[in-house]
Amino acid sequence: MSQLLEQLIDAFRVLPGVGQKSAQRMAYHVLERERGGGQRLADTLASAIERIGHCERCRDFSETPVCPVCASASRDAHQLCAVESPADRLAIEQATGYRGLYFVLQGRLSPLDGIGPRELGLDRLAARLAEGEVQELIIATNPTVEGEATAHYLAQLARQHRVRPSRLAHGVPLGGELEYVDRGTLSHAFGSRTEVQS
Numbered sequence: 001m002s003q004l005l006e007q008l009i010d011a012f013r014v015l016p017g018v019g020q021k022s023a024q025r026m027a028y029h030v031l032e033r034e035r036g037g038g039q040r041l042a043d044t045l046a047s048a049i050e051r052i053g054h055c056e057r058c059r060d061f062s063e064t065p066v067c068p069v070c071a072s073a074s075r076d077a078h079q080l081c082a083v084e085s086p087a088d089r090l091a092i093e094q095a096t097g098y099r100g101l102y103f104v105l106q107g108r109l110s111p112l113d114g115i116g117p118r119e120l121g122l123d124r125l126a127a128r129l130a131e132g133e134v135q136e137l138i139i140a141t142n143p144t145v146e147g148e149a150t151a152h153y154l155a156q157l158a159r160q161h162r163v164r165p166s167r168l169a170h171g172v173p174l175g176g177e178l179e180y181v182d183r184g185t186l187s188h189a190f191g192s193r194t195e196v197q198s
Contacts, residue, residue: 005031057128059104059121060086069102076100081138082125082154084108084147092140100138103128108146109153120150122157129161136164143170143188 005027012023030038054060055067062068069075079100083089089102105120117123128134137158141147151167158165171189172181181189 054106055104058102059106059124060089060102074099077133078135079138080128080134080136081140083140084142084150088140088142100136105141105150108141108144108150110146117153122153125154126157126161129158129163134161134163136166139165139167 008027008030009020009023012018012026013020018026030041051063052061053063055062055070056065057070058067060067060069064071076099079098080103081089081092081098081100082103082105083092084105084107086104086106089104092098092102103121103125105122107115107120109115109117109120129137137154139151139154141151141154155165155167169192171185171192172178178186
């Protein structure tokens, strides 16, 4: 096999979930049938790597120093939603009517992986909370061990700055049947039950 072809296959393996066979299939497909698409991919990837950075306010991906969401005057600056990743921010934006602002952690606390408060930009979050404009910090981390530890840390940080912390509800999915819900989810949902409003 050509050394350049080996490098191309190895380059595809940088993508999550792409193993040796998938990378090989992708490389062969680009070279056999999609050279134009491959060139577009290469050009766009090079441009994105060069021009996309992080928003100074929320740490989301942005081509400008302040992203369009943070720059928008129509967003509610009193609500700040902390999410683990840009994909989480996008999911909330597309699925809900949330009109507040965001803070993208770009990960979650994981001491074993060397990810602490500094790596998540929590000093910047603390400075933002200290400004006094944010009244509620909506904590939208994933319900994993690391996500829960991060949520606990964020709630403490919010309280230090006299900001009300709130947590996304977790539990039985809409349309789900109790007999098919896993024990951990059902236990959490049962323990976090709320009063039915009239």
